[in-house]
Amino acid sequence: MRLSGIAIAVAALAISSAPTLCAASSQEEKQALAPTGKIRGAFLANNPIHATKDLSGELRGPAIDLGRELARRIAVPFEGVAYPSYPALVAGAKSGEWDIIFFGILPERKKDIDFSAPYAQIEGSYLVGNGSPISMISEVDRPGVRVAVLEKGAADAVLTVTLKHATLIRTATVNDAVEMFRSGNAEAVAALKTFLFPASEKMPGSRVLDGRTYVEEIGIGVPKGRDVSAAYVRKFVDEAKANGFAKAVVEGAAQRGFVVAP
Secondary structure, eight states: OOOOHHHHHHHHHHHHHSTTSOOOOOHHHHHHHOTTSSEEEEEETTBTTTBEEOTTSOEESHHHHHHHHHHHHTTOOEEEEEESSHHHHHHHHHTTOOSEEEEEOOGGGGGTEEEOOOSEEEEEEEEEOTTOSOOSGGGSSSTTOEEEEETTSHHHHHHHHHOSSSEEEEESSHHHHHHHHHTTSOSEEEEEHHHHHHHHHTSTTOEEOSSOSEEEEEEEEEETTOHHHHHHHHHHHHHHHHTTHHHHHHHHHOOTTEEEOO
């Protein structure tokens, strides 16, 4: 379960009182980060490493906690902006729908986004079925093995380069990849462990392979070219890690394979 609100509040208080925190934001920084009068923070919907809706419909998660703390420092409201898929999120960037993003730090994304240092890390692996002859990660890359993967996600980026014999089947969402696997149209699903463990629990006999295919680092980004925003966000993440706030919100998500970045 998530850490209590008290734990998060204590961590936030520790940051706000520490001597190395960001100084009060300048008007230039405030305008750069919140040109509409609020910070709009983007993330992929229904992803517990970023945010999910509780029973009341309120968004909760690391992206919300970090976004609210960043907004508090520059004295503006925070609004979470959830996107159903990677293409939709990218389209939102081009049309100016968000100001910051909570996202995996991948080389191809750096062409359009300036990132902070990572505040969290997640391991990637494979989900295989009951009775599968695949017992190790190294056994996936064989002729005839179909691997369902989120198109343009971190697993797709890594496996497109590293797999030589298995076939990647790209899907619009991770849930689509899992469904393809469930229906027998793929021998494995490649994704982050934070997706794979919950999926495995719903399919008796399936299992997540030990080890890791990659590590995805999660940071806060801003659209390319917004140098003032990028500098402030980088400073914010560095200090949130140093003062324990990042650790508190990551551990509060209680997701297997999701840890604070060193």
